[in-house]
Amino acid sequence: MNPTLRRLLSAPLLLSLSLAGCGDSQGTALRSAFLKSLGEDAILPAYRDFDTRTATLATALGALETTPTDATLTRVQDAWRAVREPWGVQEAMHIGPSEELHTGAAVDQVPSTSGIDSTLAGSLELTQQNVSELGANRKGMMALEYVLFD
Secondary structure (H helix, E strand, C coil): CCHHHHHHCCHHHHHHHHHHCCCCHHHHHHHHHHHHHHHHHHHHHHHHHHHHHHHHHHHHHHHHHHCCCHHHHHHHHHHHHHHHHHHHHHHHHCCCHHHHCCHHHHHHCCCCHHHHHHHHHCCCCCCHHHHHCCCHHHCCHHHHHHHHCC
């Protein structure tokens, strides 16, 4: 195996690959234990961390709306950056709700800057219902990045 590729493969991935060849009941038990551990030790904590950090981002955005200052903008930008870490972790796993609901595209779509600009300049009231009906390229984390960072 290529040394660079070997370094990129994580221990859980190597363990799962080694367990894939086990055909007996011991192999099944090992796979079950591994998958349970992966869910409890990696997947669920990543989703919980993402949930916690997005709540912090929502609070910071509310503060920015109420008090638009450089300090509140900086807090929002920091909160946005903080959300990116657990998003990247859970998105890399492609399992559970992220896979089933295709949240990757909804959250991390390449933005249409002209579409975002026209939405913000237009007369559409930005209610939850109206925003939910916008295209994925006019909302989500990447659209927030476009609006929040110079």
